[in-house]
Every structure is written in structure tokens, then in C-alpha cells.
Amino acid sequence: MIFGIKEKSIIFDPCIFLFLAIATDIPVLLMTGFVVQDTYDPLMYLQVPLIYCLETEPQQGEEEQKVEQRLLYPLECFLFGEDPCVGLQKLQQYNSSSSAQQCGRVFKEGETVYSCRDCAIDPTCVLCIECFQKSVHKSHRYKMHASAGGGFCDCGDLEAWKSGPCCSQHDPGTSVTMETVQFIFSYRYMLVWKETYELSEELKPKVKEDTYFCVLYNDEHHSYDHVIYTLQRALACDQNQAQIYTALIDKEGRKAVKRGTLSSCFVLVTGCVVGLREVFCQVALEPAADNNQLCLISRLMLHDAKLYKGARKVVHELIFSSLLMDTEFKRQFAMKFTEHYKQLQEDFISDDHQRNISITALSVQIFTVPTLARQLIEEGSVIKVIIDTVMDMMMEHLDSNNRFQFQGHNPDKFFRVQVIFHDLRYILISKPSVWTETLRVKFLEGLRIFLHFLCCMQGMEEVKRQLGQHVEVEPEWEAGLTLQMQLRHILAMFQDWCSSDERVLLLAFQECHRALMSCTNQPFRSEPTDSYMCKQILHARPYKVSEEPVSIHLPISRLLAGLYVLLCQTGAIQYLPDFVDPLNFTELAEQPLRCVVLAAQVCADMWRRNGLSLVSQVYYYQDVKCRDEMFDKDVIMLQIAASKMDPNHFLMLVLLRFELFDIFNDNCSSKDQEVLKQWNRLTEEMLYLIIIIAGERYVPGISHVTKEDVTMREVIHLLCIEPMAHSSLVKSLPENESHETGLETVISKVAIFKKPGVSGHGLYELKKECLEEFNPFFYHYSRPQHSKAEEAQKKRRTQEGSDKALRPPVPPPFCPAFSNIVYLLCCDIFIHILKRIFQKAAEDRSNRWTEPMIQRALHLVGQALLEEKTQLEGSSTEEVTFDFKTGSRHGKSLFHFLTKMKSLPSLKAQNDMIMWNLQMFEVVKCLREKSGPVASFSVDHSKLEESVQDKEKAERKRKAEAAKAHRQKIMAQMSAMQKNFIESNKMLYDNVPESSSQSDTAASVDSRVAVGPQQGVCSTDWEAQICILCQEEQEVQAQAPAMVLTACVQRSTVLTQNRGKTLSPKGTYPLFMPPDLAVGTHTGSCGHVMHATCWQKYFEAVQNTTRNRLHADLIIDLENGEYMCPLCKSLCNTVIPLIPVEPSNESAEIVGQHLTLERWIQIMSYNNSEKSQAEFRSILSFGVQESPKFSRSITEMLGVCANTVHRVGLQTAPNDLCPYVPVMSWNTCAYTIQATDNMLQEEGKPLFGSLQNRQLSGLKALVQFSAAQRLKSSQAVIQKHFADMLAVLVPVPNVENTPSILEVDFFHLLVGLDLSIPALYQEAAVDLQPSAVSSAYNHLYLLHLLTMAHMLQVLLSHRKRLPVFLLRSLIVSLFLRLRAGVTGFCVEGVKRGVLPFLRCAALFFNCLTGVPPPEELSESPESQLHLLCSYLSLPSNLFQLFQDHRDVVTTLIKRYKSDINRMFCHLVFRYPHKRNRLIDLPEDYSVLLNQASHFKCPNSSDDERKHPTLCLLCGVMLCAQSPCCQEQLNGEEVGACTAHAAICGAGVGMFLRVRECEIVLMASKTRGSPYPAPYLDDYGETDPQLGRGNPLHLCPERYRKLLHMWQQHCVLEEIARSLEVLNVMFPFEWQML
Ligand SMILES: [Zn+2]
Ligand SMILES: [Zn+2]
Ligand SMILES: [Zn+2]
Ligand SMILES: [Zn+2]
Ligand SMILES: [Zn+2]
Ligand SMILES: [Zn+2]
């Protein structure tokens, strides 16, 4: 999104655009086409300036309206000769009879498009979502991706699909039913203004003032911000205005910043009537009357680069919907396109727009059509045209030797040039089934030009080994390799084409050979010399890779190698002598050999001083992205040479080029450790190369394997490293030109799929039977892969109890043309090399050999022995020509060395391999001697050998089985013992409770009642805690220094019954929580305890260090006191002090007889008034005690925590003195308990016993902390709160405007009342609080009162809205009936409705009093109402309450009648509340994509790419990351998601970005993090950004995990954790989402 200002365009140019007028159908009009021009032009000349030039500040849409009125409508009337609407109707009817449609939908940027991997001719064939959903491909292997814009739906194009070319909608057979297709037409009359920037006379406005405009054009160089800034300064406008302009410029490509839009003066109507289309096409392609003029469409094409973005889009769409919809016109257009190809590409190169809005992007639409491609080759020489174009563009990079040299090239331009290669690929994508003579000629002509191009690459960018000094400037290498990568598929396709015709293949080989011979690169400097070794003489020219220039780019040699293999494969090789002179294989192999040696030397660290550029080149040389046309082809060329040359000579040449000849000839020695090390490394690499040349046969043509076999082998070797995910396998396999790896066809044959868990991904594990194909020296292993695979396989073998020898696998036999390669493994030089190596090892001269060297040598011996064994087994001894000379002196000495090495301690790791080799020696010897005189003996011997092996194996197996059996036996014994124990102790166990209850009946100590006079004993006080920072232990005591618990306070809407409404009713909140629980304050904890002092020190240190960290503010909000838990790194923003639970163990039953509920209400409600002061005194007689005194540090921590809760919960500035500070503590206590209960129910867990320890201690600390709040605040304030709250239940004098019972949440009320009541006991002078007995009664009566009121609330909420007069009588009658014990209503409904309240109350009192709950409550998740009631000291039939307290009911009626008029003005919420979940997501992801494709931004009408983003909390679809939907939030401009999250989730958001298939977690304005979407493909992997495009399905477990994260308030924590890991350099602006 980048722009710039172009000087050239300071002039206003209302008409450099094409003017599209609308005309109609009917051939007659064609004839009169020019009449139209005559009549219409004057009108246009008159109106255009008036419309476009004169207004200074046109209203939005005004111009468009004028165009419509003054230009288009008259034209339509003229053309139709009647009302255009009527004419249009007729047209539609006319058209509905025509059939055979192509969809042709033009894709917008970001639109989802589908391709079928089974049926598409090539990956560029795509369907729009509508066609796809109605096509057969829906059930095939499809891929989806976002369109880059441009291009259209190929539905209905018979050449694009192998099967199912039409969806049901575009199927000609069913087209009769099409009624909804929109038609209009398109004889579009066009003017393309010539290059003059002046308007023609006619168009000049009559009045000339104010008609100059500054036009800003879009370009790709300037950043969004830059433009905004410049605009602000230049126009003196505000930032908003500048932003709007900038967005428009990006969209349209230009903008008259001093004037309004002229964008849509072309009302482009898409969809074409067949007849109209024809007319237009004919006109467009017709040569102009003036013979020098080009046809209209050519002129349009050639003007493309001069048009601005919006106009181009219009033209392209026009071409799509007309010319490309018809085979014949498409062909004609393609010819024109090819004709101007070079010019168009040149324009594109100097253009500054992206390719998708260039006319050149149309190539994909025409070049990929097989028949068209063939015609273009035959008639338009398109291959030649394309390569010529590239060649012209690249000319400037040629050096004096006619080779490319990219030093200091312009990457931007180079990038644009590369794009041309795509076109070549498109042309070659479908190889011909039938060759015509013309096609042969034209193809070979193209190939010749291509070879000419390759000649400029052959040997380019030579490197020379740097000695002494390091290179100063890293040479350019990326351009060259990029070129190579671009060519990769093209090279493969050229070979593929050649292979389909014998004659073409032979001629191509001839051309290629000639081209190679003509390359004069890298000549030898000196004359051939003779080298001697083992009585062999090699006559070769000396050359040293380490001293002379060498290049990694050898495309012609490699192409030749590829063609040679094809010749062998097709059998055409027999005719080769007719086409080329005898080949000199030494010469052909020379360059590839140098390249391989270069790689080896780089590996041996000899090229260290040449810098990273060389290392990178060598890396890519063997990397999966390049290797098939680089390294692999070099290997093939060496194999070709090895099959044709004398094996001794070949190996001598290899030794010479590796610069090891003298060492193996003993002519050379050194004491330099560095040099010795290099020699050793080179020897290792050379042995490796021989292993590869002799062993790698998985190429069709070299052995009889299929492509599938090749892929299978790659997959097996990848899986030998470790089990892998599907996507990593795909990444490690070479792709063909259709981006296919062939993995799916083989994977099930070689691997087993392991499903993923809730995180991670699915893995493929290799099947056991495939393991024997493992080759530790597989040539596509990188070094790290090699050692990893080796280690993994050794480990596996050890686990299985077999030996650790990683023997070479049996390779498939060579094809006849290559069969001579095996003689490398038995020639004299080979034996000589091996002997030298083993000798050094046997003599144990430590720096002359290395273990990898021995390993490779052993592998080679194994390969040779296997070869001989296979040959001997296959045919009679006399016929076998391969002889490793096991019986000869050489063989004996090898055998001798091996035996000696067996005992070497330094080679212990190779022992198994040596043993195996020795056995193989014996086996081969026996096989060879089998037909000899001692045949019988040797057969026996070999049998013996085998049987010995078998025996060993059997023995091992037996042992393993014995061990297994033993284990099983022990297990069985243990479980039997367990059973026994339970059986024998059952009696004992059953008796225990009885006996204990008998002996202890009187003890109320064991009472499991938490409320009231029967309250049991507190059993769960804090144990001594260990500080996680200083590790010291401390008791939790009121007077001791404070211990604190980490905690995180956040606003939450998890429980809301009214999503989207975050604002609570003014006035009463926060004292009263409304019943919809719209926003609560949640306090969570990770449960880690510290000393307050330790925490303070830690906190300060963290603040100081974090401040200096980059972007730390994004992870933790220092200003708001955030920090990470020192132990578990959870995000926290406060601490909760631990307060000891107050003990209570007196029995208090007697009191109850005097203090009834009625009396209690009287005392409590009149406490406020003066007259009752005396009365209240009386309650004191029931017992008071002194309030606990807390240490200074505890008091301080109480303040810290309460302030955070207050500040976060109310989103206000911190204020100690705010009267709501204690209220917020009670609220967060209540809300957190409710959230906990909600979570337990969601997970189906029992109320008690299933909370994690950290959750439990967090909850307990929170309740105790809230209870202690009253001691910190002014007693008058607390007493006032109490009176206000009590007034909801009973009439309280002097309290007004109390909400009705339908307007409050009763659990919040319970917590508030219960925690504030002790304040009533406070005297001015003495700190008093109720004694345990008094407290017990307070709890009891409050709970009874609230339960009754809540039951009434539940009952009322079950009714529909009632008129007020009915309501009054309803309440009265309800009460009376309840009091009388009549239950004519839904008893079960009430019980269900009250249950959550009781569960929360049980949790609350459990934390407050510490009385353990009845055990049954922690056993079953089923809600056991009677158990809860007994724990809470309620009658098990709750309705009994109304009878027990029948006197009170009158008071209650009095209270409720008073505000009946206010009831029912609010929404009524049903009880129990609904549990909030995340929205339901469809199982198939493409359904979501479909939904998103219909998404329309509410604030803009343009068709630009949007980012539809789904809120998972409420299901609303938002327009993210777009200026059109930004909103103001607290005076700051934020994106739609941030604004929505603030309301929907109280700042917390969970969104699904549909096009990107990614979840975004958000918390507060500035923080967010991406999170994998809960959608998996068939391979158990997620697909962020839809990069792979496989079909995706919902994974319910993962979605549940997200739900739990939200319900447990862990979103914030997850974000902090992921940000901590990411440690971003360039932070994403989350608030703009
Ligand atoms: Zn379509
Ligand atoms: Zn269709
Ligand atoms: Zn298909
Ligand atoms: Zn400590
Ligand atoms: Zn922690
Ligand atoms: Zn929402």
C-alpha cells in the first residue's frame, strides 16, 4: 500500500480515460455504430466539460448522477428507441433462450477461489465459490486460496477441466431454468486519448477558471504514513481527511486531491448477452478504417500502462466478460496479445503498479488453454517471442564473455522480468498428445532460442577460492539462483515435451549437445598429462577446483543429462549415432564433477574465506527447491560417464578432481593438522560420491522404477528421521509444475497416521516393513538429517534388540544402459582405495582416518558384496561378471583388515557393521564356490552360517519374549494383591463410619453445616506458606507480616445475559449488580504465595528492567501495575493478602429461641433510625467480640488489592476514599464465585473437590480479603451500604429509590449484606464485631431471607409480562399460597432456578467459615439440592421457609407492594441463567468462507477487499483492519474489532479472521495475539493464512479448549504468554484491528 506523487500529472485530465458509453445488441446497431458516434459525440463534447470541470467541490455522487442523466440515459434512449427499461426487459427474454454458459466471474482481491487437484488441467484453473459449491469437485481433493485479484472463474470452460467442467448452474443441459442472470450488454464505445496531456478543443471547458487539479497517483514506493503526512502538510487538512484521501488513492490508483471523485463515470455493467458480446468483440478486433491504425483492442492493450488503476480494472473486466468468453474471439485476442507481447512486457517493466493490475496478467487466461497454446506456438511462435522478450530485458546483464552478471542489478526490475517466465511455464503446461510437423519445427525453434539463453547462464558467476584474506564484498548470488529456480519447472517441462516424441527428443539432444560444445567457458589451461595408479594410466588434462575458477551454474550440461536418460528410457538411444558424433564422456562429466567437488570442498571448510554467499549457493544446489535440476542432474551425468568409461579411469578422474590422487598414491604427506583434516573430509566426501553413483538408482530410465516409487522412497527416508506432519513432508518433497508432490498416493502405503491431541498436529509414522529400505547414505539427506536419521535408526534397532549395523539396502537393478556402473565397485582402483583406508584404520594412525570415513568404506564394501550376492543368486557363476575378488589375494587382505578392525576399541560403534560385512564375505564366498568341487560342503557351510544367524535371532526373540512374559506376570500378581486387599478389608472399611459415629454421636464437631447455630468447625485454615521468592516458611496470622497471593483482576462478560450491553443502569451500580450480570469483575490467581516485602522488591525490580525492554509495554502494562508471576509467568496485576479464617466453635442454639427472624429484621432495619439505637443494644447481648487487629503490612496489602479491584472494575482513576471501594471487593468476590460455579457446571464437575488447589486458595483468599474490607473503611459508609442493600428485601426507613427484587442479582446481594453486617456492631470508641454466635444467626437469617426473595424472583421470572394490577394480586396470592404451603406452580422450575444461587452460597460460606461440605457434594456433579440445603441450614423443602417464617411474609408483602409499579419495566431474566458458550461454528470451513464472501461492510459500498472477522462471543461479522469501520473509543481511533470487544467482551475479544483462518485474542486496547483456529485438515494440521489450502474441518476438542480459556478468564494470560515468546521487533497495531 504505497504511493507517490508524480509530477507529470499535475494537470487535470478528465478524458484520458476511455469513455464507455452503453449501446445495445442487435446487428443493426453494428451497422449504425458510427452513426451513433456522429450523433452522440456533440452531446458528449458539450456535457463532459460541464460535468467534470466546473464544479469546485462536487457532492458525493453528484457527478455520477449527472453522467447518468445527461450522457447515459439519452444514449440508452437513442439506442433502444424506447424506454430503456422496456428495452432491457426484451433483451433479457431474448437472452434466456441462449444456453451454454461460462461463469466468467471476475475475482476481486481476497476472494476465495477453489481448484480441484483431481480434475483441473493445471493449478491456474479455478472456480468461484458459488460454482464450486454446485460442482462435483466439492467431494474431490480440492484446494482453496485467496485470489490476488484479476482472473475469472473457469466454470464452463471445457478445456480447463478433465472432468466436471460445469457446475449445475452453468451446465448447458439445465440452463433453461436460469432466470436470475443479469444481463446487460456491451457495445462499449471507446475513446482512448492520445498522449497529449492537453484536452482537445472540443473538450475544453468554456469557462477556464479553477480547472487545474493536483492529482495524486498511486505507486509502490511510498508508505501509507508518508503520504498521509505529506498530504496533511500540503493541503493543511486534518489527519482524518488525509487518511480518507490516501485510502482512495490506494484503491483507485489516483485522486484529484483538490477535487471530488470522478471514479465511476464508467458505469460498467457486467454480464453479457451473447449477441451483444459478439458485436462488441467484432468491433474490438476489427482493423480500424484507417489502415495504419491498430484495431481497438490492440490500442487498448498498448495504452494499459498509461491508464490509472481504476480505469485498468474496468478495461480488464471488459476483456474478461467479452473476448475471453468465446473460443474464437479468445483465439483472435490471444494472437493480438502475442503480437504485442514484447511491447506489453516492456511497458509493464517500467510501470510502477503491481502485476495483478497489468494487462500482462491476462497471459494466464490464454496461455494455459491447451489448444490455444498449441496454436500460439504454431502460428505465433510464442515460445520464441517470450524467450526473446526475456533475452532483450536481460541484455544489460551480459558481460564481455556473453554470460550473465548480476552484480549491482536492480532487484525491483529483475523481479518484474522474472514474471515473464511464468508465461513460458503456462505455454508448456500441457504437453501435446499429437505432434504436427509445424509444431516440431516451432518447438525446436523455441528450444534453440532457449538454449541460447541457457548458454548465457552456463558457467556464469564463477568463483575462485580465496586464499589468505576473506572476501571484502559478498558477491551477488541470489539473482542467479532465483533465475535457476524460475527455470526449474520450465527445464523439466521442456524435457517432458521432448520425451513425448522420439524425433523431437533426438533433435533436441543434438541441439543441446551442440550448444554445450559451443560454450567456451572454463577452458583447461594446460595440456593433458598421464597419471599412473595400480598399473592404470589416465590421460587427462589437469585442473584444480581449489585453484581455478568454477561455477555452480551448468544448465546445459544438466539438460543434456536429462535428455540422455530420456533417450535410454524410450530406447531412442540406438539412433543417437545418426544425430551426433561419438560423445566424449570424460568431457561431458568434467563440469558436473567440478561442481560436486566444489560442494565437497566447501563442506571441508576449504572455501571459508569466500564468505556466506558461496555457502548459500551450495546449500541451494542440494536443497529441495533446486536439486532436481542441479545436484541430481550432476549425479546423473556422472553416472552416465561411469557407465561408459573404464571404471578404473573414472575413479582415477574422481580422485584427481578431488585432489586426493597423490595421497592415495602415497606421493604426498603433510604434518599440518589442518591439511590432514581437509584430506580426511575430502576422502569422506569422495567415498560418499561413489556410494551415490553406484547406489542411487531411483530415477526412471536409470532403473525400472516409476515416479511413484521415487516419491515413496523420499517419503520413507524422511520418516526415518522422525514422524512428520503432512505439511513438513510436503515441504521436504520436490513439487512438480502443478505444485503436486504425489505424496497422497504413496503415504498410506508407507506410513500410519497418528491423530493430533488438543494441541500439536497429526503425525505420520513409518510402517515397520519399510524400514529395511533405509539407506543411511541417502543422497538427499542434508548433513544434520543424515546424523539424525542414523541416530534414530540405531536407537530403534537397539530397542528392538537387533544389532546396530545399518546395512545398505538392496537397490533395484540398473537398466542395461547403466549396468556397467556396478563395475566401479570391483575395479582395481576401488579395491586399492578401500585397502588404503582400512590399512590406516587397522594401523590406528589416528589423524589419518576418521570414523565417518570407515563408515562409508564399510557401506561401500557392503554394496559391493550385495551386488555380487544378487548376481550370483540370479544366474550361474560363469555368467556373473562382477567379482569383488573375495577369494583373491585382494579380497583376503580386505577380509584380514576387517577382522583386525573388529577388535579396535575406537571402532566399537562400527562393530556390528564390520561383523555383518564379514558374514557377507562368507556368504558370497560360499555362493561362488557352490558350483565348484566342494559345492556340497559350501552349501552346508552357508546353510550353517544362516542357521547360526537364525539361531541367534531366535535366541534374541526368545529372550525378549521371556522378559515380556515376566513383566506381565508381575503385573498380574500386583493387581491380584490389590483386589485381595480390598476384599479382605472391605468389612473393616464398611465398619469404620458406624463405629466412629457410635462412639462420637454427641460431637457436633463433625457437623457439616456452614451456616447458623449448628455451624461446624473450621477445618481448612491456611497452613504455613512458603514464599516462592525467598523459600522461607511462614504462618498466616493476623499480626504477622503479610503473605500475598498473585492475582489478576479483569472486567468480564462471561456471565452476561445481555451481550452487547455493557453499560449498567446508572445510579444503583455498583452497589447493586443487575440481574443480567452484564459486566462483572473477575479476580483470578495462579495460586503462588510470596511475602509482601519480597513481592514489593520483585515488583520494583521488574518495573525497572522491563521499562528498558523493547516493546515491553505491549506485553505488560507497567502503568497499571502488571507483572508476571515469578514462578509460572502468569499475567498478574495485584496481590491478595492472606487473612486467617476466624474460628467459631461455640454452640449457640439457645439464642435462637429468643431471636426469631422477625425480631432480627426489626432490629436490623431500624438500626439506622435513632429510636432503635436502644433496641439494637439488645442484640449486643447476644455476643460481641473484639475485631481482629491486622499487622501494618496486611492492612497495606488490603489497600493495594482493594484499589486495584476498584480501579479495574469501574475503569476509573484510583481513589482510596471512594465509597465504592469496599463494594467492588464484595462484587468481585461474588462474581468470581459465580464464574467458578459456571465453569464447574460447564465441565460437568462436582461443586467441591474438583477445583485445582490454585483456584481454591485463590477463592478462599478472595473471600477472606473481601470480608476484611469493612475494617478498612469508614463504618458509617459501610452501615449506609448495608441499609441500602437491606431495603431491597424489607422496608427500611429513610431509604428511597431502592431497586425492586427484579432488578438485582441476589448472590451479589448476599455477599454484600453478609460481609457488611458486622459493621453494625461497631461503636465509635471500640472496635467490636459480632461474636461467633451472633455471626451464625446473621448468616442464617440473611440466607433465609434472600433465598425466599430469590424464590419469588424466580417465580416471577417464569411468568410472561403481566399488567400491573394483576401483578399486585399475583404477588399477594403467591405469598399467601406459599405461606399456606400450597404449591400450585412449577416446583421443579423453582428448584432448578434457585440452584445456582445455592451452589454459589455454598462455595461462599465454605470459603468464609472453612466448614467442610458433606462428602457427597464432592462426589457427583449432579446437583444435590437436599445436600446443599443441609449444608446451608435450609429446610430440604425450600418452600417450607415460607411457613417457618409466616410472620415475616407480611412484612415482605408490604415491601414488594410498594414498588410494584417499577417492576416489569425491565427485561426479565429467566432462572437459571443461560450458560454462555462461544457461537456454533460450521463443521466445514468453506461454509464460513462462503458466508464471508457475502459479507458487506456496513459503512462503505465499494467492492474492495475486506477482512471479515467473526466475533466468537456473539457471532457478529465485523469489517476489520479497514479505515471505513474505525470508531472512536475514549477519544482514540480504533478498528472495528477493538471497538466491538470493548462492548461485547468488556475489552476481551475472541475473533476469527475468516480469510486468514486464524483466531485473534484481544485484551485491552493494545494487546492481542494470533492463535490457531480450531480447524484441522485431514492430516491433523491447522492452516494459518490458508497457506496450504486443504479442506478444513472443525475440531470440537480444540474449540472447547478455546471456550474454557474464555470461561476461565485466561485470555489475557494466553496473550501475555504468546507475546513473551514472540518478542516482536515490529509490533502489530492491535487496536487497528
Ligand atoms: Zn463461477
Ligand atoms: Zn458455474
Ligand atoms: Zn474434481
Ligand atoms: Zn519471601
Ligand atoms: Zn504463578
Ligand atoms: Zn461480539
Ligand SMILES: [Zn+2]
Ligand atoms: Zn468497513
